[in-house]
Amino acid sequence: MSDITVRKVKFEFPDELDDVLPGVDLVRETYLVAFSLTMPYLEPYLIRTYRSVADDITDPGLAADVREFIGQEAQHFQNHRRINEIIKGQLEPVVAAQLQAVEDRLDADYRRFNAEKSRRFNLVYAEGFEAMTCAMAMTMFDEVSSGTRAGDGRFGAWQQLWSWHAAEEIEHRTVAFDVYDHLEGNYAYRVAGSLQAQVHFHRAVDSMQRILLASQGAPAKHHTPPWFANGRPRYLRTFKPGYNPADLEVDPLVAMVLAPYT
Ligand SMILES: [Fe+2]
Ligand SMILES: [Fe+2]
Known part of the structure; x- marks a missing residue:
């Protein structure tokens, strides 16, 4: 059983957000907006998936972790959904409609996965x-701790939302791995299935990022996820046979970020 806390958080977002697309680093900014736009579909998909396997989990500690995981993800997507509406309200209606079309396709995919795909696929x-x-x-967190990415001095609601969300993702990092291990456990399928999932997810992010880049007057082209520049080794390690997120060393900054919400 892990130490996971469900924090009921409702961010107060101003009606006008000036820190979402300031144009300092458009590739990073549009990536984060596109990522945020997927959350009200991806996170409910995870919740539906874990609710559907709750009866299969025979380890009481893991079952408790799953309940906390669901609680955290529910808080995440509700906050993202609210800020996404404000962000889209600041874009041209035609741009918002293009984004909505990608969102609708993603939502349809996730509902189809729950209805038609195997437990193993969804896990x-x-x-x-x-x-x-x-x-x-x-x-x-590495980038902030090491000063690799200085930021632009802003720490508004948008940045606060992301730091809270990132910190809770780290806090509940063992749950999906442990459930997969408990109910399925096949290593080769974990590698192949994870890659397939990441490609599927990033296709939606990429489509929305291109729309957002074009809306800001930048070329609508593909970009490698910005965190890859420093995060590639961490990402590649997730595919190793001995990978277990429980073994990862957590930056003390994570607890500091979460403290005000606890
Ligand atoms: Fe989340
Ligand atoms: Fe998560």
Whole structure:
């Protein structure tokens, strides 16, 4: 059983957000917006997946972890959904409609996965997503701790939302891995299925990032996820046979970020 806390958090977002797309690093900014736009579909998909396997989990500690995981993810997507609406309200209606079309396709995919795909498929999708976001979140904390990415001095609601979310992703990093291990456990399928999930997820992010880049007057081209520049080793380690997120060393900054919400 892990130490996971469900924090009921409702961010107060201003009606006008000036720190989401300031144009300092458009590739990074549009990537984070596109990522945020997927959350109200991806996270409910994870929740539906874990609810559907709750009766299969025979380890009471792990069952408790799953309940906390669901509680955290529910808080995440509700906050993202609210800020996403504000962000889209600041974009041209035609841009918001293009984004919505990608969101609708993603939502349809996830509902189809729950309805038609195997337990193994959905559990490996969840683990592939969680392993990747844990690497991404830990990289964000590495960058702040080491001063690799200085930032632009802003720490508004948008940055606060992301630091809280990234910190909780690190806190619940073992759950998807442990459920997959408990119910499925096949290593080769974990690697192949995780990759497939990450490609599927990033296709949606990429489509939305291109729309957002074009809306800001930049070329609508593909970019490698910005956190890859520093996070590639962390990400690649998730595919090793001995990988276990429980063994990862957590930056003390994670507890500091979460303290005000606890
Ligand atoms: Fe989350
Ligand atoms: Fe998560």
